[in-house]
Amino acid sequence: MATEYTKPLPRPLSPELTRPFWEAAKRHELLMPRCMTCDHVFFYPRSECPRCLSTNLEWVEVSGRARLHSFTIVQQPANAAFRGDVPYVYAVVQLDEGPRLVSNIVQCDIDTLRVDMLLQAVFDDVTPEWTLVKFKPV
Numbered sequence: 504m505a506t507e508y509t510k511p512l513p514r515p516l517s518p519e520l521t522r523p524f525w526e527a528a529k530r531h532e533l534l535m536p537r538c539m540t541c542d543h544v545f546f547y548p549r550s551e552c553p554r555c556l557s558t559n560l561e562w563v564e565v566s567g568r569a570r571l572h573s574f575t576i577v578q579q580p581a582n583a584a585f586r587g588d589v590p591y592v593y594a595v596v597q598l599d600e601g602p603r604l605v606s607n608i609v610q611c612d613i614d615t616l617r618v619d620m621l622l623q624a625v626f627d628d629v630t631p632e633w634t635l636v637k638f639k640p641v
């Protein structure tokens with residue numbers, strides 16, 4: 504019997520703007536917005552390019568390859584729902600294509616984590632409606 508997922512789920516502030524990201528995650532694909540005017544790939548999703556303010560945007564699939572930009576090992580989660588997960592890794596990762604995003608590092612020995620280490624995106628199907636993008640060491 505499946506265990507009910509009881510942790511907080513994403514609540515996008517702009518569901519229309521972010522829908523392609525979440526729909527792709529459900530397919531285990533990582534999509535990022537790209538500016539067709541200046542070729543900038545960015546995250547979080549916005550209605551204008553943060554570099555040139557163009558609204559000429561598209562969604563592109565990215566590799567999922569990344570480097571660990573920064574991280575902390577959480578021992579005392581701010582939200583009690585995550586108490587059973589400690590210690591866990593809260594991280595900023597930088598995709599090969601440029602964007603940085605906040606995520607978790609999973610499937611790892613936390614004592615071996617190092618800034619700039621190579622990572623790969625993995626997809627955590629937490630409910631039928633939500634898949635979270637996380638990263639694991641390569």
Ligand SMILES: [Zn+2]
Nearest residue numbers: 538541552555
């Ligand atoms: Zn641009």
